[in-house]
Amino acid sequence: MTYALRKLGLFLLTLWAAVTLNFALPRMMPGSPADAAIARLAQNGPVNEATRAAVEAQLGIPDGNLLEQYIAYLGQVLRLDFGVSYTFYPEPVSGLVAGALPYTLVLVGAVTVLAFVVGTLLGVLAAWRRGSWADALPTVSGSFMNTFPYFWTALLLLFFLGYVFNLFPTSGAYSPTGTPSLSLAFVGDALYHAALPAVTMFLTSLGGWIIGMRNAMITTLGEDYVTFAEANGLRGRTVALRYAARNAILPNLTGFGLALGGVVGGSILVEQVFGYPGIGFLLFNAVIGQDYPLMQALFLMITVSVLVANLIVDLLYGALDPRTRR
Amino acid sequence: MSQNTNQAPTSTSVGTAAGSDIDGPGARRSGARALRTIWGNRKARAGLIILGVFLVVAALAPLLAPYAPTDNSFERNADASAAHWLGTTAAGEDVLSQLIYGSRISVLVGFGAGGLATVIAVLVGLSWGYVSGWIGEVINFIVNLFLVIPGLPLMIVIATYLSDGGISVIIAVIAITGWAWGARVLRSQTTSLRSRDFVTAARFSGERPGRIVFREILPNMTSIIAGGFFGSATAAILAEAGLEFLGLGDSTLVTWGTMLYWAQNSNALLVGQWALLFAPGLCISLFATSLTLINFGVDGISNPRLREGSTGR
Numbered sequence: 001m002t003y004a005l006r007k008l009g010l011f012l013l014t015l016w017a018a019v020t021l022n023f024a025l026p027r028m029m030p031g032s033p034a035d036a037a038i039a040r041l042a043q044n045g046p047v048n049e050a051t052r053a054a055v056e057a058q059l060g061i062p063d064g065n066l067l068e069q070y071i072a073y074l075g076q077v078l079r080l081d082f083g084v085s086y087t088f089y090p091e092p093v094s095g096l097v098a099g100a101l102p103y104t105l106v107l108v109g110a111v112t113v114l115a116f117v118v119g120t121l122l123g124v125l126a127a128w129r130r131g132s133w134a135d136a137l138p139t140v141s142g143s144f145m146n147t148f149p150y151f152w153t154a155l156l157l158l159f160f161l162g163y164v165f166n167l168f169p170t171s172g173a174y175s176p177t178g179t180p181s182l183s184l185a186f187v188g189d190a191l192y193h194a195a196l197p198a199v200t201m202f203l204t205s206l207g208g209w210i211i212g213m214r215n216a217m218i219t220t221l222g223e224d225y226v227t228f229a230e231a232n233g234l235r236g237r238t239v240a241l242r243y244a245a246r247n248a249i250l251p252n253l254t255g256f257g258l259a260l261g262g263v264v265g266g267s268i269l270v271e272q273v274f275g276y277p278g279i280g281f282l283l284f285n286a287v288i289g290q291d292y293p294l295m296q297a298l299f300l301m302i303t304v305s306v307l308v309a310n311l312i313v314d315l316l317y318g319a320l321d322p323r324t325r326r
Numbered sequence: 327m328s329q330n331t332n333q334a335p336t337s338t339s340v341g342t343a344a345g346s347d348i349d350g351p352g353a354r355r356s357g358a359r360a361l362r363t364i365w366g367n368r369k370a371r372a373g374l375i376i377l378g379v380f381l382v383v384a385a386l387a388p389l390l391a392p393y394a395p396t397d398n399s400f401e402r403n404a405d406a407s408a409a410h411w412l413g414t415t416a417a418g419e420d421v422l423s424q425l426i427y428g429s430r431i432s433v434l435v436g437f438g439a440g441g442l443a444t445v446i447a448v449l450v451g452l453s454w455g456y457v458s459g460w461i462g463e464v465i466n467f468i469v470n471l472f473l474v475i476p477g478l479p480l481m482i483v484i485a486t487y488l489s490d491g492g493i494s495v496i497i498a499v500i501a502i503t504g505w506a507w508g509a510r511v512l513r514s515q516t517t518s519l520r521s522r523d524f525v526t527a528a529r530f531s532g533e534r535p536g537r538i539v540f541r542e543i544l545p546n547m548t549s550i551i552a553g554g555f556f557g558s559a560t561a562a563i564l565a566e567a568g569l570e571f572l573g574l575g576d577s578t579l580v581t582w583g584t585m586l587y588w589a590q591n592s593n594a595l596l597v598g599q600w601a602l603l604f605a606p607g608l609c610i611s612l613f614a615t616s617l618t619l620i621n622f623g624v625d626g627i628s629n630p631r632l633r634e635g636s637t638g639r
Contacts, residue, residue: 010470017471029487147560147614149567152586152607159603163596265476269568273590283479284572287486295483302479310474 003318011311018303022296023073027066082297087289093297096282101264103173104271104278107194108263111201116256119209120249126210127217127248128240139214142207150204151269157196158273168196171275197274201267205259212255216248223247250321254313261309265302363623370623376616384429393420395427395580403597412601415585416592421601424580425609431581432613435497435566440559442501447508447558448551452539454509455516469513472506481565485574492576496569500562508554515550519543553624560617567610582606 038047038055047055064072076082082093119142126135145153162170174180174190220226221244229239264279271280279298286294364370383390393400398418406413412421454465481503488495519525520543528542544551569575570583573591577584585606588594594602 010467013467014471014474017467018475021471021475025483026487029484143618144615147564147618148611149564149571149607149614151568151571152610155586155590155603155607159600262476265479268478268482269571272572283482287482287572287574290486295486299479299483302476303474306474306476 004315007311007314007318011307015304015307018307019074019077019300020070022300022303023070026292026296077300082300083293085286085294086291087285087294088291093294096294097279097297097301100277100279100282103276104280105263107198107276107278108201108267109260111198112205112256112259112263115202115205116209116252116259119206120213120252122206123210123213123252124217124240124245124248126214127221127244128236130218135214138207138210142210145204145207146211148204150200150267151273153204154197154200154270154273157200161196169193170196173277194276197267197270197276200270200274208255209252213245213248213252216251217244220244220248250317253320254317257309257313257316258306261306262302264305364620365623367623369619370621373616373619373621373623376612377620380429380433380613380616383426384433387427387430391420391423391426393423395419395424397423403599405598406601412605413599415588415602416594416597416599417588421585421599421605424585425582425605427580428582428585428606429609429613431493431579431583432563432566432610435493435500436559436563436613436617439497439500439504439562439566440555442497443504443558443562444508444551444555446501446505447512447554448544450505451509451512452516452544455513456520456535456539456543469506469509472503473510475503477503478565478568481569482572482574485569493579496566496575497562499569500565504558504561504565508558511550511554512547515547516543519546549624553621556617556621556624560614560621563610563614563617567606582610 038052080094082097084090085093085096088096122138126138129135158170161167169175169192173193174186175193180186223244226239226244229243234243265283268280268283270276271278272284275281279302283295283298283302285291286298365374396419398415400410400414400418400420402414402418403416404410404414410420410422412425414420415424450465450469454462454469457465481499484499484502485496488499516539525538525542528538533542566575566581567583567586570577570579570581571586571590573587575581575583577587583606585602589599589602589606592599594600
């Protein structure tokens, strides 16, 4: 119980630090969001003081000293009030985020789970059949895929399957004629549009799971209890799965938890290449449009999801492996 | 796969922290031996040769490139020809020349950011492993914070704020977001080394802690630090390409990342300018692959257990 409480305390402390970092970042940087917005206005003509004050008021630029700003900011975060977006003015940031979240959650979430399951199984197989082609093929191709810039893989798939062979749509989450609903036709259309980004993310993340599982598995295969199980004449598959894999999977589970936390952040580059309207694409647009409120809210949300995933993994880990509860 | 099949740790290599690399002071000879071990590994040798080619190309770019990288006086979107081996861009620049000059930034960022991240990791990791008490707890918290905060979004946010900083900002941002994992690995090595006999001996002979950490302990971790460096450099090259591709770097520079950015911007896909899309990505992959291959050799001389670090993400 003290283990769980300590983890929870550390989580709250980290959460506070992350929220504070998000507050401090824009204030540590040269220039202010209002300056950026006014600079854009200034391209159309000179900006006088009154306009400047009006812009600042409209964008909700904080006033008061740093401490007052910080307290006001904490209150806003608690109320999930992140102000209005600059690029999609006057849409509130929270609405934009809520609109993009489902696409990312479904797409990246499904791919992450699938890649983890397939990759881990391949890793078990590779370690168990060490030295054979079942080891060489996934290990070599996996470590090679890991060095590909994954937006490049995305561009290649887009080029061949999208443009050359016209097999898949090249951007968007559904056909321009469709309206989001839970009808069979719309879901099919959405899956069709999600196929290319899904394949990209699956291919580029698979290698990590394979290699991680293989290496951990090889370590456990050298342990005495595995040798003992083999000497007792248990079947190979039983030894591999019940004895070795069960213990070797712990590091991969940690990675899986973190990857699930990363789901909310989406896959920024992949979503950008495929024009897929999820969180990553929204962040990209916020960045291009210097939409600071949107950018800050997205960064905070992505960070918090990773922190929460981390906490859950820590607690699970403590339950699964008593040795960590020191 | 002969190298990898040897990765199963025997009971001795699990027990000793860094395998054969540990032999106390006098690490220079073990350094030479380490180099021989790396060169003896087939994969690592291939990696060193590829890396060497990239280094030569980057160093001799003005001599090797047929044109200036920003010379846009040529026909636009031209196909490959004798004058332009890889065709020209939408702005009328020679793709091959851009590719050759682009290697300079990737080499610079890979070694610059990778090196900077490694230096931070060494400084933090070793001090952290040696201190105890509340200072250790504070460092622990800071390292954890940097480990958990998602790197790419943080990188993007910082790069946006510092949009006019150029390549040095990119290097700094990548280093700031990339040192924590290395620090953690080095710390665990330090804690296991600090109780060794030669460290105890140094302590009893009245050496200062700073000298013990950086003169006695550090030389025994060269393989781990080298491995960490190649890992950081690979990550840095990919991160730089990603940031430039998003248009967050200095898009007036000629780099492999900005080449892809302009390729995407000018719809190189649709006008059939295939080389502009394929070549920079292939170079990034090859460069990153060469560093990964060298790491196979470095892994061979350090603890196989460390390879667990290459999970997920």
